[in-house]
Amino acid sequence: MVWYYEGRNGWWRYDTRTASEIEAAFTQSLQSCEVCVAGHIYVVDFAQMCQARKDRPGRTRRIKRDSADLETKGVAGLRISLLKKVAEESAVCGSTPADVIGCSIASCSDAALPDHNSSSEPTSYDGSASPDQLMTPLVNVSLSGDSENASSDPASIHDSSPLPTHLRRSSRTRARHRPDLSD
Numbered sequence: 001m002v003w004y005y006e007g008r009n010g011w012w013r014y015d016t017r018t019a020s021e022i023e024a025a026f027t028q029s030l031q032s033c034e035v036c037v038a039g040h041i042y043v044v045d046f047a048q049m050c051q052a053r054k055d056r057p058g059r060t061r062r063i064k065r066d067s068a069d070l071e072t073k074g075v076a077g078l079r080i081s082l083l084k085k086v087a088e089e090s091a092v093c094g095s096t097p098a099d100v101i102g103c104s105i106a107s108c109s110d111a112a113l114p115d116h117n118s119s120s121e122p123t124s125y126d127g128s129a130s131p132d133q134l135m136t137p138l139v140n141v142s143l144s145g146d147s148e149n150a151s152s153d154p155a156s157i158h159d160s161s162p163l164p165t166h167l168r169r170s171s172r173t174r175a176r177h178r179p180d181l182s183d
Contacts, residue, residue, distance in 0.1 A: 001023070001065050001067065001068075002014075002019065002065070003023065004063065004064050005051060005061045006061050006064075007061055018036075018037055021033065021035050022035060025044070025046075026046060026065065031045070031046060031047055032044055032045045033046075034054070035051075040054075041053070044063065049064060050062050051063050
């Protein structure tokens with residue numbers, strides 16, 4: 001059984017670490033549990049089958065526990081199409097998926113980072129990897145392509161990169177939401 005959350009027009013799988021934390025709490029018959037996802041603490045409520053951000057309780061998502069063969073959009077926010085493209089490119093050039101993205105795991109600082117390459121997971125791509133197996137090497141990868149900018153400090157990631165323009169509201173959008181700003 002696998003854990004999913006609803007978002008971006010479909011169901012997405014939790015990453016392996018988060019799913020195992022949720023599964024452990026569920027099998028212990030707990031009413032809820034707390035998990036850290038993308039730097040935010042979420043409360044997973046098994047009675048309501050939803051997750052809510054602890055600092056923004058109104059922001060909730062439905063969750064479900066289902067079979068692994070459910071069609072999903074991706075794993076932990078990464079689209080399956082991206083994971084497949086990375087796997088194909090790494091198979092063609094003989095590199096790892098992390099190398100294709102732009103930064104090898106070896107060049108990232110691993111002093112303060114957990115070891116995501118346990119002995120139970122393959123370290124090379126053989127053409128039949130699952131999304132979880134493809135996801136593991138990408139956990140600590142810098143998408144900017146600059147390995148010297150990779151940092152184990154989560155605060156430095158947000159300080160050094162500007163917000164994407166699609167997340168900013170235009171003046172017209174602000175005016176729609178705030179009548180005092182209309183032209």
